Amino acid sequence: MPGGVLSLSGLALQEFLRAVLAKGASFRFKARGLSMLPFIQDGDVLTVAPSPARRPRPGDVAAFCHPETRKLVVHRVLARRNGGYLLRGDNAPESDGLISFQDVLGRVTRVERDGREVRLALGLERRLIAFLSRHNLLQPLIFRASRMLRPLKRRCPV
Amino acid sequence: MTISLDAVYAVSDDVVAREIEGEIIIVPLVAGIGDLEDELFTLNETGRAIWDKLDGRRSLNEIIKELSAEYQAPPGELEADVLGLVSELARRRMLVAV
Numbered sequence: 342m343p344g345g346v347l348s349l350s351g352l353a354l355q356e357f358l359r360a361v362l363a364k365g366a367s368f369r370f371k372a373r374g375l376s377m378l379p380f381i382q383d384g385d386v387l388t389v390a391p392s393p394a395r396r397p398r399p400g401d402v403a404a405f406c407h408p409e410t411r412k413l414v415v416h417r418v419l420a421r422r423n424g425g426y427l428l429r430g431d432n433a434p435e436s437d438g439l440i441s442f443q444d445v446l447g448r449v450t451r452v453e454r455d456g457r458e459v460r461l462a463l464g465l466e467r468r469l470i471a472f473l474s475r476h477n478l479l480q481p482l483i484f485r486a487s488r489m490l491r492p493l494k495r496r497c498p499v
Numbered sequence: 500m501t502i503s504l505d506a507v508y509a510v511s512d513d514v515v516a517r518e519i520e521g522e523i524i525i526v527p528l529v530a531g532i533g534d535l536e537d538e539l540f541t542l543n544e545t546g547r548a549i550w551d552k553l554d555g556r557r558s559l560n561e562i563i564k565e566l567s568a569e570y571q572a573p574p575g576e577l578e579a580d581v582l583g584l585v586s587e588l589a590r591r592r593m594l595v596a597v
Contacts, residue, residue: 353519354535357526360515361533370535386536 355406355413355446362391362447369451372415376430377402379483380462380470381452387415388451395448400467402449403428405440415449417467419475429474431462432483502559502586504578507597509555514593516550523547527593542584549584555597559585 354370361368367390372381381387381402389404397403397418404415405428414437416428422439429436452459462470473479510516513528525540526533542550548570552562563581567574588594 353517353524356517356519357515357524357533357535360517361526361528361535364512364515364528364533366528366531366533368533368535369537388532 351412355411358389358404358413358446362389365391367391367447367450376433377415377417378432380431380459381415381449382454384454385459386453387449388453389415389447390450391447392445397426397445397448400469400471402463402467403445404447404449405437405445407437408440408444413446417471417474419471427475431470431474431479434480500586500590502582502589504560504563504582505558507555507558508553508585508589508594509597510550510553511593511595523550525593527591529592545580546584549581553585553588553594 358368358370367388369386369388372385372387373383375383387404392403399418399420401418402415403418403426404413405426406412407414414428414430416430416433416437418426419429419436420427425439425441426445427436427438428440449463452463470479473482511527514525515528515533516523516525518524522541525542526535527538527540529538548566549562552565557565559581563574563577566572566577566581570577585594589596
């Protein structure tokens with residue numbers, strides 16, 4: 342086939358996502374950024390399902406169009422409010438504010454890292470993560486956990 | 500896959516195609532997923548000219564004649580290009596016979 346494999350970003354990526362979702366299909370793409378660490382890492386491949394199939398609930402990770410930057414963002418739903426969702430990255434210092442329903446494109450249903458599915462943070466534990474994030478408890482907890490893990494890594498080099 | 504020059508093809512409903520910065524970008528929807536990571540395609544100039552005419556109304560023969568007139572190219576050369584591209588797109592289920 343003439344041409345080759347490409348990668349899309351920014352508005353082009355968003356336009357494709359909207360077009361794919363409009364057909365009722367899911368889309369799969371590579372995440373960029375650190376705002377969802379440690380559960381979603383830079384370079385993880387995400388699958389996003391269209392929202393009408395099941396509207397995002399607190400704890401779900403959702404893809405949305407940021408109302409100010411118009412960029413595609415993938416963050417966690419903390420709460421549903423009148424007119425939209427309150428979202429925040431697991432590693433973000435503050436929430437994204439209220440994001441209107443129409444700006445939320447879909448819900449992350451699968452995370453892949455190095456070709457393998459990563460299940461952490463999309464199961465039942467997602468509600469606990471959202472609760473902790475909403476009360477500003479998630480980042481201190483992750484920070485303490487990461488400090489505890491470092492010596493173990495040094496002791497057990499693989 | 501054998502492709503007849505009398506056949507008429509159209510872009511499948513299971514394809515999302517958009518023109519971005521002058522290039523046609525194509526994503527097939529396979530098993531209900533548009534895979535922007537591993538299945539994202541573009542077409543070169545010749546492929547784009549053929550793609551634009553795959554509208555479900557013109558036969559491949561008619562497309563070759565039109566392209567031959569537009570680009571002043573020998574129909575024999577264009578036939579190989581058209582059959583090659585249509586065969587590949589049909590194999591990937593990005594085109595459907597009408």
